[in-house]
Amino acid sequence: xxxxxxxxxxxxxxxxxxxxxxxxxxxxxxxxxxxxxxxxxxxxxxxxxxxxxxxxxxxxxxxxxxxxxxxxxxxxxxxxxxxxxxxxxxxxxxxxxxxxxxxxxxxxxxxxxxxxxxxxxxxxxxxxxxxxxxxxxxxxxxxxxxxxxxxxxxxxxxxxxxxxxxxxxxxxxxxxxxxxxxxxxxxxxxxxxxxxxxxxxxxx
Amino acid sequence: xxxxxxxxxxxxxxxxxxxxxxxxxxxxxxxxxxxxxxxxxxxxxxxxxxxxxxxxxxxxxxxxxxxxxxxxxxxxxxxxxxxxxxxxxxxxxxxxxxxxxxxxxxxxxxxxxxxxxxxxxxxxxxxxxxxxxxxxxxxxxxxxxxxxxxxxxxxxxxxxxxxxxxxxxxxxxxxxxxxxxxxxxxxxxxxxxxxxxxxxxxxx
DNA sequence: ATACCCAGCTTGACAGTGTCAAGCAATGGA
DNA sequence: TCCATTGCTTGACACTGTCAAGCTGGGTAT
Numbered sequence: 001x002x003x004x005x006x007x008x009x010x011x012x013x014x015x016x017x018x019x020x021x022x023x024x025x026x027x028x029x030x031x032x033x034x035x036x037x038x039x040x041x042x043x044x045x046x047x048x049x050x051x052x053x054x055x056x057x058x059x060x061x062x063x064x065x066x067x068x069x070x071x072x073x074x075x076x077x078x079x080x081x082x083x084x085x086x087x088x089x090x091x092x093x094x095x096x097x098x099x100x101x102x103x104x105x106x107x108x109x110x111x112x113x114x115x116x117x118x119x120x121x122x123x124x125x126x127x128x129x130x131x132x133x134x135x136x137x138x139x140x141x142x143x144x145x146x147x148x149x150x151x152x153x154x155x156x157x158x159x160x161x162x163x164x165x166x167x168x169x170x171x172x173x174x175x176x177x178x179x180x181x182x183x184x185x186x187x188x189x190x191x192x193x194x195x196x197x198x199x200x201x202x203x204x
Numbered sequence: 205x206x207x208x209x210x211x212x213x214x215x216x217x218x219x220x221x222x223x224x225x226x227x228x229x230x231x232x233x234x235x236x237x238x239x240x241x242x243x244x245x246x247x248x249x250x251x252x253x254x255x256x257x258x259x260x261x262x263x264x265x266x267x268x269x270x271x272x273x274x275x276x277x278x279x280x281x282x283x284x285x286x287x288x289x290x291x292x293x294x295x296x297x298x299x300x301x302x303x304x305x306x307x308x309x310x311x312x313x314x315x316x317x318x319x320x321x322x323x324x325x326x327x328x329x330x331x332x333x334x335x336x337x338x339x340x341x342x343x344x345x346x347x348x349x350x351x352x353x354x355x356x357x358x359x360x361x362x363x364x365x366x367x368x369x370x371x372x373x374x375x376x377x378x379x380x381x382x383x384x385x386x387x388x389x390x391x392x393x394x395x396x397x398x399x400x401x402x403x404x405x406x407x408x
Numbered sequence: 409a410t411a412c413c414c415a416g417c418t419t420g421a422c423a424g425t426g427t428c429a430a431g432c433a434a435t436g437g438a
Numbered sequence: 439t440c441c442a443t444t445g446c447t448t449g450a451c452a453c454t455g456t457c458a459a460g461c462t463g464g465g466t467a468t
Contacts, residue, residue, distance in 0.1 A: 017445085033323050035455095038425060049447050051427085060426065117317060118378045119237050132380065159372070159381045159393065160400060167371020168363075174322045176336065177363045189363065196364060200400060221416085239426095242454060253418050255456085264455065 018056045020046035025067045030110045039063065057123075065124025068115045072131030075104050075115075079138045090146040091201050095194045097142050098165050102190045105169035113173060116166070136162075146201040160200055168193055222260045224250035229271045234314045243267065261327075269328025272319045276335030279308050279319075283342045294350040295405050299398045301346050302369050306394045309373035317377060320370070340366075350405040364404055372397055 024045035028037045039060050040050045057063035082100035086093045105112040114120045121128040136158070143157040152160070171177040172186060182188065228249035232241045243264050244254045261267035286304035290297045309316040318324045325332040340362070347361040356364070375381045376390060386392065 033326075039427090040425065048445095050425095051448080052446060054427075055445060058427095113321060116374065116378050116380065122237075136380070156393075156396065159375075160397070162381060163371030163375055163397070164368055165371070166375055167367030167369070170320065170374055171363075171367055171370055174320050176320065176340070177366060189360075192360065193364070193367070196404060199403060239454095243456090244454065254454095255419080256417060258456075259416060262456095 015056070017046060017048055017052060020048075021053055021056060021063065022067060022070070025063050026070075026111065029064075029067065029114060030108060034110075034114070037064065059123060061120075061123030062125075063123070064114070064120055065122070065128045068111070068120055069124055069127040069131040071108065071111045071115050072128065072135050075101065076131070076135045076138055078104050079135065083138070083142060090142070091198065094142045094146060094161065094201060097139065098161070098194050098197075099190060101165050102169055102186075105173065106186065109173040112169065116170070143201070147203045148201055149199070149203055152200055157201065161197060164193060164197055219260070221250060221252055221256060224252075225257055225260060225267065226271060226274065229267050230274075230315065233268075233271065233318060234312060238314075238318070241268065263327060265324075265327030266329075267327070268318070268324055269326070269332050272315070272324055273328055273331040273335045275312065275315045275319050276332065276339050279305065280335070280339045280342055282308050283339065287342070287346060294346070295402065298346045298350060298365065298405060301343065302365065302398050302401075303394060305369050306373055306390075309377065310390065313377040316373065320374070347405070351407045352405055353403070353407055356404055361405065365401060368397060368401055 021042050024042040025037060027045075028041060039053045039057075042063065043050050043052055046052070053063060057066060078100045079097045082096040083093050086096035115128075115132070121132075139162060140154065140158050143161060144154050146157065148157055168177075168190065178185065225246050228246040229241060231249075232245060243257045243261075246267065247254050247257055250256070257267060261270060282304045283301045286300040287297050290300035319332075319336070325336075343366060344358065344362050347365060348358050350361065352361055372381075372394065382389065
């Protein structure tokens with residue numbers, strides 16, 4: 001059998017290639033059209049042969065899925081960090097999560113776009129959806145801590161917050177709305193958007 | 205020179221092929237992964253050779269762009285029809301537009317998704333963006349007719365309405381939120397969403 | 409009427425892609 | 439020392455978008 005008991009295996013020489021492939025894919029996603037994200041281009045960037053990726057990612061969808069799963073993990077980490085360094089007020093925490101969400105999306109727009117497309121979530125054996133659910137869980141808990149008006153239950157609150165923030169960044173990323181003139185228009189608009197949400201997440 | 209004076213040309217035998225290619229592309233978009241939308245598959249469906257599409261659409265992006273431009277035209281038409289058959293109240297008209305928008309997106313989810321991706325809007329010499337702007341204009345005028353609270357100017361109103369509805373359908377299409385249990389949950393949720401928008405578009 | 413042109417489509421080719429199959433090299437355990 | 443497994447390579451296949459040529463038939467010009 002000789003099954004290495006999880007000890008020495010990946011330590012001796014870490015899978016440079018796997019990491020290099022992931023980084024190549026991540027950079028290709030942000031730097032060109034989706035059609036340019038090819039396994040062979042990733043392999044060239046990583047300095048390996050055209051068939052090497054198959055050893056780590058059975059198919060193209062699996063490589064892309066791995067990048068997108070990492071994206072969701074990164075997003076969740078940012079949301080948690082923002083939440084934990086915000087004030088104790090539940091809506092302030094929710095707002096901090098929203099701003100972190102927007103910052104992530106605008107920092108990696110192409111990745112964000114792909115993360116939210118069902119067709120890109122097929123590979124990686126469901127890991128993408130698991131990571132996405134983890135993100136949703138962070139939002140869910142933050143919403144659950146707010147006190148909302150009658151008729152806005154947890155699910156409705158999550159849906160409303162998520163659709164507003166996602167709709168905003170999605171339209172901005174794809175150039176269909178702008179926040180108006182000014183360099184920091186996006187942040188101003190994001191702040192205003194979250195303020196507009198306030199009535200649904202506060203009960204006075 | 206012999207430049208036909210725009211009269212007889214496309215009448216004699218209408219461009220069946222062009223229409224067939226557009227329809228093939230539209231059906232491929234809705235019936236499979238994006239990678240399956242190939243010029244050659246469209247050509248096979250239309251019963252022409254693999255290079256025939258080049259005569260109507262210089263590149264693949266142009267064919268897809270043409271389908272998406274038609275999508276925006278269709279969407280605008282549905283929005284206008286819904287608006288004109290709604291009650292005279294400005295918010296009722298806005299809500300009718302929103303419901304038509306959601307219905308369109310859910311009836312052609314893959315097309316809708318592609319319409320809102322910047323990378324798919326390169327071809328067709330800007331026709332996609334023109335059609336998208338036309339859609340935005342319909343929304344803009346509907347918003348302008350509402351009476352809103354202080355601080356919600358036209359632009360903010362348009363952004364708020366659009367991001368809410370787009371965010372909702374985008375998340376639903378891609379399976380990240382659901383409207384809760386029940387067959388008509390999506391419509392119920394859509395209705396609730398538009399009601400939640402109401403405070404931003406009414407001044408009592 | 410005859411020559412001609414050209415729009416509309418065809419066949420053929422090329423580089424590039426994802427994926428599969430086979431093979432090589434080295435590392436580590438028996 | 440032998441051997442098996444891991445990690446990667448080369449090679450091949452079908453498929454893709456795009457370009458270059460060639461064919462064909464209906465219209466115009468002479």
